[in-house]
Amino acid sequence: MPSQKIETGHQDIVHDLSMDYYGKRLATASSDATIKIIGVSGSSQQHLATLTGHNGPVWEVAWGHPKFGSMIASCGYDGSVILWKEGNNPNEWTQEHVFTEHKSSVNSIAWAPHELGQWLACGSSDGNISVFSARPDGSGWETTKIDQAHPIGVTSVSWAPSTAPGALVGSGSLDPVQKLASGGADKTVKVWKLYNGSWKLDCFPALQMHTNWVRDVAWAPNLGLPKSTIASASEDGTVIVWTVAKEGDQWAGRILNDFKSPVWRVTWSLTGNILAVADGNDNVTLWKEEVDGVWQQITTVEP
Numbered sequence: 001m002p003s004q005k006i007e008t009g010h011q012d013i014v015h016d017l018s019m020d021y022y023g024k025r026l027a028t029a030s031s032d033a034t035i036k037i038i039g040v041s042g043s044s045q046q047h048l049a050t051l052t053g054h055n056g057p058v059w060e061v062a063w064g065h066p067k068f069g070s071m072i073a074s075c076g077y078d079g080s081v082i083l084w085k086e087g088n089n090p091n092e093w094t095q096e097h098v099f100t101e102h103k104s105s106v107n108s109i110a111w112a113p114h115e116l117g118q119w120l121a122c123g124s125s126d127g128n129i130s131v132f133s134a135r136p137d138g139s140g141w142e143t144t145k146i147d148q149a150h151p152i153g154v155t156s157v158s159w160a161p162s163t164a165p166g167a168l169v170g171s172g173s174l175d176p177v178q179k180l181a182s183g184g185a186d187k188t189v190k191v192w193k194l195y196n197g198s199w200k201l202d203c204f205p206a207l208q209m210h211t212n213w214v215r216d217v218a219w220a221p222n223l224g225l226p227k228s229t230i231a232s233a234s235e236d237g238t239v240i241v242w243t244v245a246k247e248g249d250q251w252a253g254r255i256l257n258d259f260k261s262p263v264w265r266v267t268w269s270l271t272g273n274i275l276a277v278a279d280g281n282d283n284v285t286l287w288k289e290e291v292d293g294v295w296q297q298i299t300t301v302e303p
Contacts, residue, residue: 003301004045006038006040007045008036008038009036009047010028010030010032010036011032012032013030014029014030015031015057015059015060016028016029016058016059016060017029017061018060018062018063018072019063020066020070021063021065021066022066024040024041025037025038025039025040025063025090026038026039027061027063027072028061029058029076030057030058033052033055033056033057033058033076034050034051034052034054034058035054035058035074035084036050037049037050037051037072037091037093048090048091049090049091051072051074051084053082053084053095053098054074054076054077054080055076055078055080056078058074058077059077059105059107059108060074060075060108060109061074062074062109062110062111062120063111064111065111065118067114068114068118068134069085069086070085070086071083071084071085071086071096072093073109075106075107075108076106077105078105079104079105079124080098080102081098081106081109081120081132082095082097082098083095083097083098083099084096097141099122099132099141101128101130101145102122102124102126102130103124103126104124104125104126105124105125106122106124106125107123107124107125107153107154107155108122108123108157109122109123109157110157110158110159111159112159112162112178113162115162115176116176116178117133117134117136118134119132119134120132120133121157121159121180122157123149123150123156123157125153127147127150127151127153127154127184128146128147128148128154129149129154129157129182129192129199130143130144130145131143131144131145131180144194144197146182146192146199149182149190149192150182150183150186150188151186152184152185153184153186154182154184155183155185155213155215155216156214156215156217157180157181157182157217158181158219158230159179159219160178160179160180160181161221161222161223162177163177163222163223164176164177165226165227165228165247166225178193179191179192179193179194179219180192180199181218181219182217183215183216183217183232184213184214187208187210187211187212187214188206188207188208188210188214189206189207189208189230189232189242190203190206191203191251203250203251207230207242207253209238209240209253209255210232210234210235210238211234214232214235215233215263215265216233216263216264216265216266217230217231217266218231218232218266218267218275220272221268221270221271222272223271223272226246227244227245228243228244229241229242229243229272230242230243230251231256231266231268232266233266233277234262234263235263237258237259237260237261237262237263238255238256238257239257239263239275239277240253240254240255241253241254241275241289241295242254254295256277256287257277257287257295257297259277259279259283260281261279261281262279263277263278263279263280264278265277273288273289274286274287275287275288275295276301285299285300285301
């Protein structure tokens with residue numbers, strides 16, 4: 001696929017981007033405190049809207065699932081999480097809700113699988129994770145919290161697939177899975193599960209192989225297969241792939257590669273068998289697991 005250069009119009013560093021469900025629009029987040037919405041069609045692009053509301057750098061943006069309408073979540077250095085709702089025209093966006101639960105920078109946001117409902121997880125430098133869930137009757141939002149999930153700061157959150165591991169082969173339950181993975185400045189990856197309305201740690205001990213901040217975590221789609229997989233990227237230059245065979249077992253970590261520079265982002269393909277890695281050398285590489293369990297680089301994404 002040929003690469004395409006997109007002029008965002010931002011006045012400062014772009015920290016994050018998110019494609020909508022249909023791959024037609026791009027949302028970008030920047031240190032200039034704005035979010036840009038860009039229409040992308042073939043080789044053409046069109047600036048649709050600039051969203052202003054944050055008082056400082058915007059770290060992440062995330063499109064919600066279209067079954068809940070056209071909505072974007074954003075988080076920033078100012079400690080706020082803003083939900084933006086599209087109006088009747090593609091350039092009309094309003095602030096649907098502003099969450100101000102966190103007292104310092106909100107570094108990461110993630111929408112839950114749509115099967116769970118409209119749920120948004122947020123990780124902050126104050127050490128806490130908050131999970132906002134829309135009430136089914138449309139009367140507002142419920143909030144649950146994981147206090148001091150990573151005491152010196154949460155850097156990343158990622159939802160587990162809603163399909164229980166093993167559901168495809170008949171060994172898993174059919175109840176939707178409500179689990180989160182998080183990474184933090186304490187060098188650990190943690191897994192959380194919702195029990196009777198409150199979040200509990202679901203891995204003992206925390207997953208610890210990194211020697212510096214965990215910058216990103218990404219839970220792989222499992223498509224109902226037995227194994228659960230999480231990738232974590234760290235300031236220490238490594239990506240680790242964590243797997244567990246069945247509920248209650250210990251997670252096992254395997255170093256995918258040492259990139260010799262901080263690794264900022266890890267993202268799975270929709271089928272969960274290819275991992276994209278963005279590192280501090282401005283490289284994006286794609287990796288695939290071989291039959292013997294060893295991860296091989298299959299390509300470098302050319303800018």
